[in-house]
Amino acid sequence: MMDTDNRPFAIRQYAPAQLREALKRMYLIRRFEEGAEDSYTRGMIHGTMHLSIGQEGSAMATCMELTDDDKITSTHRGHGHCIAKGADVGRMFAEFFGKETGYCHGRGGSMHIADVKTGNLGANGIVGGGLPIAVGAALSAKRLGKSDVTVCFFGDGANNEGAFHESLNIASVWKLPVIFVCENNGYGMSTSTARSTAVPHIAQRAAAYSMPGTTVDGNDFSAVSEALHIAIARARAGEGPSLVENLTYRWRGHSKSDRNRYRTKEEIEAWMAKDPIARFRAELIAHGILDEAGADAIAAEAVADVQKGIEFAKASAAPDLSEVTRYVYAEAAL
Amino acid sequence: MNVQSNPVTSDDTSARVLSYAEAIREAMAIAMQADPTVILMGEDIGVYGGAFQVTLDLIDRFGPDRVMDTPISELGGAGVAVGAALTGLKPIFEFQFSDFAMLAMEQIVNQAAKLRYMLGGEAAVPVVFRMPSGSGTGAAAQHSQSIEAWFGHVPGLKVLQPSTPEDAKGMLLAALADPDPVMIFEHKLLYKTRGHVPEGSYLTPIGKALVRRAGSDLTIVAGSIMLHRALEAAEKLAVDGINVEVIDLRSIRPIDRETILTSVRKTGKLLVVYEGVKAYGVGAEISAMVAESDAFDYLDAPILRLGAADAPVPYNPDLERASVPQVDTIEAAARRLARREV
Numbered sequence: 041m042m043d044t045d046n047r048p049f050a051i052r053q054y055a056p057a058q059l060r061e062a063l064k065r066m067y068l069i070r071r072f073e074e075g076a077e078d079s080y081t082r083g084m085i086h087g088t089m090h091l092s093i094g095q096e097g098s099a100m101a102t103c104m105e106l107t108d109d110d111k112i113t114s115t116h117r118g119h120g121h122c123i124a125k126g127a128d129v130g131r132m133f134a135e136f137f138g139k140e141t142g143y144c145h146g147r148g149g150s151m152h153i154a155d156v157k158t159g160n161l162g163a164n165g166i167v168g169g170g171l172p173i174a175v176g177a178a179l180s181a182k183r184l185g186k187s188d189v190t191v192c193f194f195g196d197g198a199n200n201e202g203a204f205h206e207s208l209n210i211a212s213v214w215k216l217p218v219i220f221v222c223e224n225n226g227y228g229m230s231t232s233t234a235r236s237t238a239v240p241h242i243a244q245r246a247a248a249y250s251m252p253g254t255t256v257d258g259n260d261f262s263a264v265s266e267a268l269h270i271a272i273a274r275a276r277a278g279e280g281p282s283l284v285e286n287l288t289y290r291w292r293g294h295s296k297s298d299r300n301r302y303r304t305k306e307e308i309e310a311w312m313a314k315d316p317i318a319r320f321r322a323e324l325i326a327h328g329i330l331d332e333a334g335a336d337a338i339a340a341e342a343v344a345d346v347q348k349g350i351e352f353a354k355a356s357a358a359p360d361l362s363e364v365t366r367y368v369y370a371e372a373a374l
Numbered sequence: 375m376n377v378q379s380n381p382v383t384s385d386d387t388s389a390r391v392l393s394y395a396e397a398i399r400e401a402m403a404i405a406m407q408a409d410p411t412v413i414l415m416g417e418d419i420g421v422y423g424g425a426f427q428v429t430l431d432l433i434d435r436f437g438p439d440r441v442m443d444t445p446i447s448e449l450g451g452a453g454v455a456v457g458a459a460l461t462g463l464k465p466i467f468e469f470q471f472s473d474f475a476m477l478a479m480e481q482i483v484n485q486a487a488k489l490r491y492m493l494g495g496e497a498a499v500p501v502v503f504r505m506p507s508g509s510g511t512g513a514a515a516q517h518s519q520s521i522e523a524w525f526g527h528v529p530g531l532k533v534l535q536p537s538t539p540e541d542a543k544g545m546l547l548a549a550l551a552d553p554d555p556v557m558i559f560e561h562k563l564l565y566k567t568r569g570h571v572p573e574g575s576y577l578t579p580i581g582k583a584l585v586r587r588a589g590s591d592l593t594i595v596a597g598s599i600m601l602h603r604a605l606e607a608a609e610k611l612a613v614d615g616i617n618v619e620v621i622d623l624r625s626i627r628p629i630d631r632e633t634i635l636t637s638v639r640k641t642g643k644l645l646v647v648y649e650g651v652k653a654y655g656v657g658a659e660i661s662a663m664v665a666e667s668d669a670f671d672y673l674d675a676p677i678l679r680l681g682a683a684d685a686p687v688p689y690n691p692d693l694e695r696a697s698v699p700q701v702d703t704i705e706a707a708a709r710r711l712a713r714r715e716v
């Protein structure tokens with residue numbers, strides 16, 4: 041049968057309500073991170089944080105088909121993954137503000153944000169730290185006879201860690217249901233992939249581990265969701281892992297200490313013109329999924345959710361100082 | 375080898391006797407039989423049976439899906455075990471030699487030990503790392519270390535050191551029953567030592583030291599193979615009327631403060647014997663623990679430590695032997711301490 045439907049994959053594949061929810065979550069990521077940045081400037085958040093503004097399409101499209109039973113491992117740049125996987129921004133803000141109501145009861149902060157109930161096994165402060173863990177989660181699913189898959193997010197910088205190579209190899213020899221998603225934003229801190237990585241496309245490294253490797257425009261929601269759709273189907277069918285490389289860009293600096301001395305204003309502006317949210321929104325409108333007013337309403341909802349989240353976090357209690365060693369070990373059953 | 379005539383259990387001939395390695399294997403088999411989520415991972419643990427033959431034949435009983443040969447990939451393999459533990463399996467990961475855990479330090483220390491805390495108690499990592507350890511095999515600097523104290527420094531881990539076949543089995547079963555990551559340092563020279571091992575499933579309590587020999591003149595705290603050497607030294611000292619209390623440390627983290635302090639209050643003298651490098655080791659922790667407590671007031675001599683020389687483990691057998699505490703050096707140190715010649 042000839043497929044005569046020329047619309048983008050995502051428009052064909054997902055119900056309008058799902059697409060609207062995806063747009064909402066992308067706005068939520070953007071507004072959440074702006075809210076976090078603002079709160080940081082006001083001194084309500086300490087430490088540092090790594091913003092993914094500009095990469096929202098990659099996070100959301102990658103998680104599009106995942107259920108709460110499917111797992112992800114995330115990275116230091118993990119706010120978007122957490123929200124895309126279904127987390128509540130109020131509990132995320134509470135975590136960033138160090139509150140007991142936060143996802144990690146104030147023990148983790150931005151760099152360890154997690155929501156185990158929605159399948160997010162956590163951001164990681166160690167570059168490459170989540171890779172073997174994701175393979176282990178996939179091993180659990182296989183051994184326990186579940187159809188869950190694990191998506192392993194990591195950056196271009198992580199692909200030069202030994203953990204990347206060991207993890208892809210093990211996942212491949214054991215045919216595990218894991219999808220390695222490299223968010224290639226061009227840099228590991230200040231070091232460009234050209235200066236750090238011996239292959240032009242990280243997806244080429246899949247060949248060394250006998251798995252499919254695909255490079256896609258990470259700001260194109262539909263392209264990413266299609267690549268993941270294929271990789272997830274392969275994983276669920278027991279055929280093994282895949283590597284997907286989402287080409288994207290972070291608009292902000294690496295972290296709070298970045299003075300942006302390694303890239304040009306022109307480069308940043310060129311990528312800002314490829315805003316994944318604006319692009320997805322225009323695509324949904326062009327295909328009649330919503331109209332301008334509908335899109336504006338979704339954007340406004342995200343603003344309101346973030347505002348509510350900040351209020352919740354502010355009103356929450358801090359952990360009791362006497363509980364500094366709580367959660368190191370399991371608590372004795374009462 | 376001193377340990378061939380194991381003074382802890384040698385009089386136990388009527389009872390069922392197994393080697394330390396057999397006891398560990400029996401624990402794994404019992405756990406795998408009872409709980410389908412228990413899996414074994416490690417290098418050459420399948421048909422080869424592991425470098426020390428501890429997992430021998432388990433692949434025949436439980437199949438390659440549960441007795442998994444990993445690639446030579448310590449970071450990846452240990453990390454896969456951590457991820458599997460986080461999501462519903464109970465992996466027992468064997469490092470071929472404990473020395474190779476250094477390639478996996480990231481996953482043990484940054485991930486396994488901290489995940490529960492970082493996630494505010496919302497996650498558990500019930501993984502067990504088996505760590506063949508110690509000198510005396512002529513394998514030199516990179517295959518002979520005793521690095522258990524390193525992990526004693528890491529909140530979130532539990533660190534055990536069985537000295538007998540009975541404890542080797544009971545500790546492994548206890549580790550599997552524990553919801554947190556546990557590292558078990560098995561001494562390579564103990565694998566073939568034999569002793570009484572109870573049938574069936576039983577748990578050796580984690581964090582409990584044991585007085586293996588009661589005495590009144592001085593206390594020796596030692597674990598693993600050093601326990602056997604300390605017991606042998608104690609027998610020799612008894613001939614001269616020096617009555618030594620010997621405590622089997624068993625658990626480095628958590629450490630059994632009460633058993634140690636109670637003994638020191640009784641004897642007033644403390645010698646700590648361990649195979650790790652003396653500096654910054656188990657002995658420093660125990661000495662400080664006593665010095666910071668009321669037991670300090672009961673001391674009537676300085677605390678002594680015997681540990682490994684400040685050098686990598688040497689190859690030459692005489693050098694190797696000289697580099698770690700032996701029965702004669704323990705005996706000599708205890709004698710000096712008993713006479714307050716320190």
Ligand SMILES: Cc1ncc(C[n+]2csc(CCOP(=O)(O)OP(=O)(O)O)c2C)c(N)n1
Pocket residue numbers: 090116117165166167168194195196197198199225227228229294
């Ligand atoms: C093992 C390790 N090495 C170095 C760092 C410091 N560091 C944190 S993020 C980062 C860059 C990572 O780059 P990439 O993987 O591309 O992720 P991105 O920041 O671009 O999202 C570095 C060097 C670290 N946290 N962990």
Ligand SMILES: [Mg+2]
Pocket residue numbers: 195196197223224225226227228229
């Ligand atoms: Mg990068």
